[in-house]
Amino acid sequence: MTSLGGGAVVAVGLYLTAILAVGYAARRLRTSESLADFYLAGRQLSGPVLLLTLYATQYSGNSLIGYPGEAYRLGFSWVMSVGFMMAIIVSYLLYAPQLYAVARRHHFITPGDWLTHRFGSPALTLVANLLLVAAIANYLLAQLMAMGHITAGLSGGAVPYWIGVVLLTLVVLVYETVGGMRAVAWTDLVQGLMLIVGLTGLLIAAAPTPTHMAAVTEWLAREAPEKVAVPGWDVCRNWFSTLALIGFSGAVYPQAIQRIYAARDTTALRRSFSIMVFMPMVTTGSIFLVGVIAIERLAGVGPIEADQVMPLLLTEWGTSSPLLYALSLLVIVAVVSAIMSTADSVLLSLSSILAKDILGKTVLAGAEEARLTRTGKLVSWVLVATLVGIALNPRITLWGLTELKMEILAQVAPLFILGASWNKLKTRAALAGMLTGTTLYAILLATGQPEPWNIHAGVVALMVNVAVCVSATYLGQAETVPSAGQARSTA
Amino acid sequence: MTDSVPPDQHPEHFPRWIWPVYVALFAGSVPWYIPADAPLRIWIGLPHWVVISLGSTLGVSVFTWFIVHRFWPTPADRTDEDARR
Numbered sequence: 001m002t003s004l005g006g007g008a009v010v011a012v013g014l015y016l017t018a019i020l021a022v023g024y025a026a027r028r029l030r031t032s033e034s035l036a037d038f039y040l041a042g043r044q045l046s047g048p049v050l051l052l053t054l055y056a057t058q059y060s061g062n063s064l065i066g067y068p069g070e071a072y073r074l075g076f077s078w079v080m081s082v083g084f085m086m087a088i089i090v091s092y093l094l095y096a097p098q099l100y101a102v103a104r105r106h107h108f109i110t111p112g113d114w115l116t117h118r119f120g121s122p123a124l125t126l127v128a129n130l131l132l133v134a135a136i137a138n139y140l141l142a143q144l145m146a147m148g149h150i151t152a153g154l155s156g157g158a159v160p161y162w163i164g165v166v167l168l169t170l171v172v173l174v175y176e177t178v179g180g181m182r183a184v185a186w187t188d189l190v191q192g193l194m195l196i197v198g199l200t201g202l203l204i205a206a207a208p209t210p211t212h213m214a215a216v217t218e219w220l221a222r223e224a225p226e227k228v229a230v231p232g233w234d235v236c237r238n239w240f241s242t243l244a245l246i247g248f249s250g251a252v253y254p255q256a257i258q259r260i261y262a263a264r265d266t267t268a269l270r271r272s273f274s275i276m277v278f279m280p281m282v283t284t285g286s287i288f289l290v291g292v293i294a295i296e297r298l299a300g301v302g303p304i305e306a307d308q309v310m311p312l313l314l315t316e317w318g319t320s321s322p323l324l325y326a327l328s329l330l331v332i333v334a335v336v337s338a339i340m341s342t343a344d345s346v347l348l349s350l351s352s353i354l355a356k357d358i359l360g361k362t363v364l365a366g367a368e369e370a371r372l373t374r375t376g377k378l379v380s381w382v383l384v385a386t387l388v389g390i391a392l393n394p395r396i397t398l399w400g401l402t403e404l405k406m407e408i409l410a411q412v413a414p415l416f417i418l419g420a421s422w423n424k425l426k427t428r429a430a431l432a433g434m435l436t437g438t439t440l441y442a443i444l445l446a447t448g449q450p451e452p453w454n455i456h457a458g459v460v461a462l463m464v465n466v467a468v469c470v471s472a473t474y475l476g477q478a479e480t481v482p483s484a485g486q487a488r489s490t491a
Numbered sequence: 492m493t494d495s496v497p498p499d500q501h502p503e504h505f506p507r508w509i510w511p512v513y514v515a516l517f518a519g520s521v522p523w524y525i526p527a528d529a530p531l532r533i534w535i536g537l538p539h540w541v542v543i544s545l546g547s548t549l550g551v552s553v554f555t556w557f558i559v560h561r562f563w564p565t566p567a568d569r570t571d572e573d574a575r576r
Contacts, residue, residue, distance in 0.1 A: 213536025236523040
């Protein structure tokens with residue numbers, strides 16, 4: 001199998017140049033060196049920009065490289081991916097309107113600002129921030145790996161994995177350092193549009209018409225019947241578990257929370273959500289079908305790694321006809337867009353948490369905002385250098401990294417979802433829940449039980465976490481005489 | 492802050508009845524209720540249980556679009572102390 005050759009290099013090169021230009025243009029609009037301007041674009045994201053930055057951030061290298069691989073591996077049961085991406089949107093409804101209102105009044109910048117405001121416990125905020133950093137650093141690592149996979153896969157190995165990781169990471173670092181959230185949101189706008197164009201190209205190339213899909217389904221029924229069969233109860237249990245895991249965890253990505261903060265007004269937020277609700281069907285649904293088609297399409301290739309499915313598919317299409325070659329180039333740019341748009345958002349979020357919430361409250365306590373902003377930029381470069389080092393020696397698949405990240409995030413989710421929607425939740429109960437859930441998750445992993453009863457260890461831990469939150473809150477109420485303030489808050 | 496929804500449509504939270512609807516729709520998207528040994532039936536090119544799952548998820552999309560437009564809450568102001576404990 002040959003690569004897509006020089007055309008792919010030129011297409012990606014043009015795209016990277018355009019993205020850098022957009023990043024520099026965004027820099028000209030900055031109004032100050034404040035944290036709010038750098039990390040939230042001055043809280044002025046309009047509906048369309050907010051929609052596309054949420055979209056481009058949510059659909060990542062995992063979506064375009066990892067998910068087709070899972071569909072290839074599992075068959076039709078990967079239709080669960082459409083549902084769990086939808087579950088994220090529904091989970092937003094549990095807390096986003098309340099969080100947005102409070103964030104506007106109190107000028108929040110990081111997720112930690114909400115935790116400090118809601119719970120008033122430095123210990124809780126620190127533990128939650130450490131978990132958030134661990135989870136999204138993991139996520140960033142997944143994007144860096146995806147950069148390498150797509151480069152190596154599409155060039156047939158001519159451009160090595162490590163060059164893809166280093167080059168694309170460098171571009172992200174440059175435009176993010178010069179323009180902050182404004183550059184990230186603007187590039188996300190371009191990247192989101194490229195993603196839509198690329199998906200259209202993918203659908204034209206894959207042609208999942210009912211007739212074609214029927215032929216694929218019948219072929220699968222003959223050659224790999226387990227990939228067509230109705231899932232058994234054990235798979236369904238795992239399906240429910242995945243809905244809960246991704247639904248709750250995906251809704252509390254720090255970078256998504258910061259986009260809620262950055263919305264210009266309620267109307268912008270509401271309008272962007274009202275369109276986002278259709279994106280799982282359009283995006284994940286299309287990717288799912290392409291992954292299933294790949295099972296038949298790549299049947300002659302022999303055993304392949306899940307993460308190599310999309311690059312191989314694009315390469316094969318690219319050698320079939322000039323039209324498919326052109327469409328493949330579009331998809332390549334879309335894939336690179338999806339990876340970079342997630343990487344930049346995650347990196348910006350990590351930088352804000354480390355600079356403002358961790359360094360800004362310890363060694364840089366009392367520092368001016370401009371200094372914290374500069375520190376955040378420096379932290380980004382140091383952090384990425386470390387992660388690039390890890391990405392160059394990957395020992396886990398993209399989906400594996402996704403699950404790990406989600407299971408850590410799940411233990412923080414109650415602080416946002418329960419915290420915003422349930423006034424009774426007490427600080428000590430929330431802290432106890434998070435610590436218990438995280439400890440249980442670590443024990444289950446350490447004892448070789450990542451999925452007891454086909455339920456993710458992170459979901460088992462989340463259930464215990466929530467149970468502790470609820471029971472400790474009620475026990476705490478029973479043990480203390482309610483004050484006037486407590487009576488008011490629980491009314 | 493601008494908002495085009497009339498004031499009388501601003502609740503504090505989404506109405507509680509929407510959550511059982513979500514549970515039902517998500518439960519419908521997982522084919523636990525279809526026997527594992529059911530014969531293969533192909534609807535619009537896909538196994539029938541896949542079409543049912545996608546249909547339920549589309550239901551979630553349409554339902555969410557409706558409630559976002561109709562019931563998006565605008566929480567009332569609360570003091571810091573109220574929010575904390």
